[in-house]
Amino acid sequence: PSSVKGLKDYYRDYFPIGVAVSPVALKTDEGQLVLREFNSLTAENAMKMGPIHPRKDQYFWAHADSIAAFARQHKLKLRGHTLCWHNQTPGWLFTDANGQPVSKEELLQRLKDHITTVVNRYKDVIYAWDVVNEVISDKKNEYLRDSRWLQICGEDFIEAAFRYAHEADPKALLFYNDYNEIDPVKRAKIIRLVQSLQQKGVPIHGIGLQAHWAVNEPSFTQLDSTLNEFSATGLQLQITELDISVYRKEHDARRRQSSDADTSFSAEKEALQIQRYKEVFQLFRKYRRQITGITFWNISDRYSWLDNFPVRDRKDHPLLFDTRLQRKSAYEAVVNF
Numbered sequence: 507p508s509s510v511k512g513l514k515d516y517y518r519d520y521f522p523i524g525v526a527v528s529p530v531a532l533k534t535d536e537g538q539l540v541l542r543e544f545n546s547l548t549a550e551n552a553m554k555m556g557p558i559h560p561r562k563d564q565y566f567w568a569h570a571d572s573i574a575a576f577a578r579q580h581k582l583k584l585r586g587h588t589l590c591w592h593n594q595t596p597g598w599l600f601t602d603a604n605g606q607p608v609s610k611e612e613l614l615q616r617l618k619d620h621i622t623t624v625v626n627r628y629k630d631v632i633y634a635w636d637v638v639n640e641v642i643s644d645k646k647n648e649y650l651r652d653s654r655w656l657q658i659c660g661e662d663f664i665e666a667a668f669r670y671a672h673e674a675d676p677k678a679l680l681f682y683n684d685y686n687e688i689d690p691v692k693r694a695k696i697i698r699l700v701q702s703l704q705q706k707g708v709p710i711h712g713i714g715l716q717a718h719w720a721v722n723e724p725s726f727t728q729l730d731s732t733l734n735e736f737s738a739t740g741l742q743l744q745i746t747e748l749d750i751s752v753y754r755k756e757h758d759a760r761r762r763q764s765s766d767a768d769t770s771f772s773a774e775k776e777a778l779q780i781q782r783y784k785e786v787f788q789l790f791r792k793y794r795r796q797i798t799g800i801t802f803w804n805i806s807d808r809y810s811w812l813d814n815f816p817v818r819d820r821k822d823h824p825l826l827f828d829t830r831l832q833r834k835s836a837y838e839a840v841v842n843f
């Protein structure tokens with residue numbers, strides 16, 4: 507055990523501080539950094555439907571098992587991500603033996619089998635699940651995302667996923683997880699969804715705010731309003747995928763090129779990032795009674811999913827540790843309070 511205080515120690519009286527990991531990273535020097543700084547894990551990819559259930563009658567457990575074993579060995583909390591999502595799904599999921607779209611009944615049965623099998627395998631170590639990820643549409647006048655889940659099942663799959671997860675592990679905390687959660691229009695739709703589930707008595711315990719933010723958003727008041735509104739649902743909140751991109755967030759069409767051509771981690775970008783980290787953690791502490799966990803998406807600037815999204819092959823520097831795993835100035839802004 508490291509004698510040096512880490513993020514988890516600074517925030518011990520507030521909430522667990524987690525990180526999204528791959529099984530490979532845990533075997534390297536990044537694994538040592540994880541043990542010093544964090545007390546909660548999320549599998550970045552290993553527990554998504556495609557990676558863990560590649561064929562209808564075949565699961566691939568090795569990578570998820572490796573992360574679960576690390577969590578058990580080091581007594582870390584473990585969040586499950588994610589039981590029902592429209593991305594990184596396996597090829598077989600939505601089609602029958604003849605390659606035709608499956609029926610609603612068949613798809614719901616496949617969802618139930620998947621959730622029951624995966625939740626049961628890790629119920630000793632996973633305390634919370636992102637049961638459903640990203641079903642709210644980003645289109646202004648559309649409520650639910652027009653995914654194959656919605657096309658085949660209608661919106662019933664959403665409550666079904668929560669009920670299946672609760673049947674498999676009645677103790678697990680069940681979250682609805684989404685991004686662009688600071689946008690007032692999307693925020694209202696997320697609240698409409700969770701309140702409809704609450705009204706039907708569906709077992710749901712929390713809202714996951716992915717928190718994929720940037721040097722230009724959220725503003726202090728935008729995040730304050732967001733946390734205030736989500737708190738009013740009475741559900742617990744978690745920050746589930748925090749990173750702060752050094753490139754300005756673009757909200758126009760699916761532009762894979764960015765207007766922010768400067769790909770250096772300039773002093774000016776770093777100053778903006780520091781201010782943003784300072785402000786968001788001020789608000790996390792303000793809402794400490796509603797927030798039950800903060801998880802960073804990826805460990806250090808050595809690798810971030812943002813290095814290839816929304817722009818391919820554009821190095822980002824969104825986290826608190828640099829490519830040499832050293833604490834950045836933003837780290838000080840987060841722990842000095």
Ligand SMILES: Oc1ccccc1CN[C@@H]1C=C[C@@H](O)[C@H](O)[C@H]1O
Pocket residue numbers: 550639685716718747811
């Ligand atoms: O910020 C976004 C914009 C458009 C689509 C998805 C997202 C975020 N989507 C997240 C990001 C990375 C994945 O590893 C996570 O599983 C997913 O929840």
